Amino acid sequence: MACTSTRPSPGLPLDLGQPRQAPDNAGPRERALLEENARLHRIVTALMERVESAGMAGDAPYAAFEHAVLLAEQVRERTETLQHTLAELHAAKAEAEAANLSKTRFLAAVSHDLLQPLNAARLFTSALEEHRLPAPSTRLVGNIDRSLKDVEALLGTLVDISRLDAGVLEPDITAFPVARLLDVLAEEYRQMVASPGLELHYVGSSAVVASDLALLARVVRNFLTNALRYTRRGKILLGCRRRPEGIEVLVADSGPGIPEAQRETIFQEFQRLGDHHDAEDRGLGLGLAIVDRIAGMLAHPLRLTTVPGRGALFSILVPHGRLSPVVHQPLAVSGPGQASVLEQARIWVIDNDPGICSGMAALLEGWGCRTLTATSLGDLENKAAGERADALLVDYHLAEAGIDGLAAAARLRERQPGLPVVVITANHDTAIKGLARQLGYGCLLKPLKPLRLRMLLLDLLGSRSG
Known part of the structure; x- marks a missing residue:
């Protein structure tokens, strides 16, 4: 019969003993x-020698086996701890994202x-x-307008960075x-150039680009604002270059x-260049940081070329x-001949x-x-009483139940087909702009820029009369 052995104690060498010798009277079987x-x-002896030679020095195979089991248990416990930690991190991340989204919604509501x-x-x-106002009154109106523009810029910057x-x-x-x-930007910033030794030079282009018009306007406005902030004398140039990959x-x-x-x-948050800003400059140092993020989101490469002391x-490469077959012509800068288009135009x-x-009525x-x-x-x-209009300016958010600006x-338009419509809203949702565009409406964001409204009306009324 085969030899037997008892289970060895942990940490002691495994003794298999010696095989029995066949007695003289043993049978063939x-x-x-x-x-x-x-x-x-x-065979077993050879295998055990191999295990012992490959195992831990000075330990018996069974001790090595117990050590491996202990390590496996430690790995399992640490894996469970890691999984628990990861679950907590995921929960914390989800909570932070929810709080961030809630903050964004709050800022959007407050900003509206x-x-x-x-x-x-x-x-107003x-x-x-x-x-035509007396000179002192003109200065006061100018100061009020600049202050309101500062508030608009700061509020818009905070909302933009939060949404990004x-x-x-x-x-x-x-x-x-x-x-x-x-x-539009050239005309807007030409009016803002107040220094006698500073000139804005604009080179127009007939190129067509594919981008988000509002976001691209945000980028170029920040470029112009930055140039205006740091350039006291000389020139500021706004224009385009045609490249094989874009404009x-x-x-x-x-x-x-x-x-x-x-x-x-x-291009980092809250960073401003040197000491070239004055007491009237209330920027937060977020302009170029927003530019960098918007350009990244649009996948439009940015480029900076500069020579210290020379400009x-x-x-941005767009x-x-x-264009689709039917499209409005580019907005034309208003002039003496075009201003007559607005004379006596009936605007609802x-x-x-x-x-x-009241403010819109005073402006128009x-x-x-x-x-x-x-x-x-x-x-x-009720007020129109069967009259007709040349254009409709309508806010998107109206107080009437179930009726928004698009529905109004x-x-x-059912009563007056082809009525030119401009939807005005403080909601930056792309779905609203997209739907307005599909319906053939213009769309402007609040706070309304009067120059932009004027040029859009000139475009709509001029195209209709043409």
Whole structure:
């Protein structure tokens, strides 16, 4: 029979003993079994020697086995601890993301409520600027308007950075003539150049690009604001260059330039260049940080070229676009001949804020328009009494249940097909802009920029009369 052994104690060498010798009177079967036992004994002995030689020095195989079991248990416990920690991290991340989104929604709601009176105030100051006032009053109106622009810029910057951080800002990519954007910006910033030794030079372009017009405008505005902030004398250039991969929209200035050490840091939050800003400059140092994030989201490469003491050039490369067969012509800068398009034009305004209605009426009437304002669709229908309009300006958020600006415009268009419509809203949701565009409406964001509204009306009314 084969030899037997008891279970060894942990940590002691495993003793297999010696195989039995066949007795002289053993039969053939017993001898065969004993020979097989001896052969197996030799095999086991060789295997144990190999295990011992490959195992831990000075330990027996069973001790090595126990050590391996202990390590496996430790690995299992640590894996469970790691999984528990990861679950807690995921829960904390989800909670932080929810809090960030809640903060963004709160800022969006607060900004909407703040933008309403701010929009009305901007309309009133713009209307006052259209009147001939004594020099002291003109200066006061100018100071009020600059202060309101500061509030608008700071509020817009905070909302933008919050929406970018939360990842809720989605681009609305469309094809449009780049002149539709740059013509307006050139006219807007030409009026802001107050230094006698500073000149804004604009080179127009007929190129068509594909981008989000509002976000691209944000980028170029920050370029222009930055150039205006640091350039006291000389020139600021706004224009385009045609590249094989797209249109490079650029802003160059003859300012102090940017030192090598600051060319990366200026794109970080709350970073400002040197000491070239004055007491009236209330920026947060977020402009170029927002530019960098928007350009990354749009996948539009940025470029900075600068020579200290000679100026800087900021540019963004925008892909080529292709217009659909039916499209408005680029907005034309208003002139003496075009201003007559607004004379006696009948403009309807719907906004649930009476202050905005009053401010819009003052602004439009200063341009020579005849206005009819209402706080709801029903109010307008009662006041219109069968009259017709040349254009409709309608707020997206109305107080009437189940009726927004798009629905109100659709109902009025049933009565007057082809009525030009401009939707005005403080909601930056891309879905609203996309739907307005599909319906053939213009869309402007609050706080309303009067120059942008004027040029859009000139475009709509001029195209209709043409």
